Amino acid sequence: MKVENIRIQYDTYVSQDELESSDLELLNAARANLKKSYSPYSNFKVACAIRLGNGKIITGTNQENASFPVGLCAERVALSAVDAMHRGVKIIEMAITASSERHEIDHPIAPCGNCRQAISEAQLKSGNAIKIILQGESGQVFIFKSIDQLLPFSFNHEYLQ
Ligand code: THU
Numbered sequence: 001m002k003v004e005n006i007r008i009q010y011d012t013y014v015s016q017d018e019l020e021s022s023d024l025e026l027l028n029a030a031r032a033n034l035k036k037s038y039s040p041y042s043n044f045k046v047a048c049a050i051r052l053g054n055g056k057i058i059t060g061t062n063q064e065n066a067s068f069p070v071g072l073c074a075e076r077v078a079l080s081a082v083d084a085m086h087r088g089v090k091i092i093e094m095a096i097t098a099s100s101e102r103h104e105i106d107h108p109i110a111p112c113g114n115c116r117q118a119i120s121e122a123q124l125k126s127g128n129a130i131k132i133i134l135q136g137e138s139g140q141v142f143i144f145k146s147i148d149q150l151l152p153f154s155f156n157h158e159y160l161q
Helices: 019-032 072-084 113-127
Strands: 012-013 042-051 057-061 091-100 131-134 142-143
Touching: 019 042, 019 057, 019 091, 019 131, 019 142, 042 072, 057 072, 072 091, 072 113, 091 113
Parallel strands: 091 131
Antiparallel strands: 012 142, 042 057, 042 091, 131 142
C-alpha cells in the first residue's frame, strides 16, 4: 500500500529520522512488545505503547481467541491496563505498530473503528489531547495531535443527557 494513497487528514507525516526522540522511544517500546501479541489466527501482530502523565509507559498487544469476536485489539488491551493499574493518570500519547508473517508492513496501520471510539473516551477522561503516532515495521510515520482527527463527530456522553 502506498502512503500517498491513504486519504486521511494526518497532521504530519515524517520519516523516522525526523521523529522527536520521545516519540521514537514510545514507538520502539511498542515494537519491542510485538512478540507478546497472541495472534495465531491472523498472524498479524499489533502493539500499542501509551505514555502516561507520570512518565510510565504501558503496553498492550492484540490477543486473539478461537472464538474470533472475543479477540481484543492492542489499543484496547493497553487502555484497559491503564485503567486497571493507573486510573486517573493522564494519557499523553499512544504509539501503534504492527508486523505480519506474510510481508513487511511498510506503511502505518489504521486503528480500527472500535479502538478509535475507545481512544476518544480515554481522551475525554484524560482531559487533554492524546497524540497518536503510527508506523508499520518501516516507512513513514503518521502523527495525529488528537483522536479527533481520526474520529471526527464522535459519539460521547453528551448524547446521553
Ligand atoms: N487489530 C488491532 O490489534 N488493532 C487494530 O486497531 C486493528 C486490528 C488486530 C485485531 C486482530 O487480532 C488482528 O489485528 C487482525 O485483525
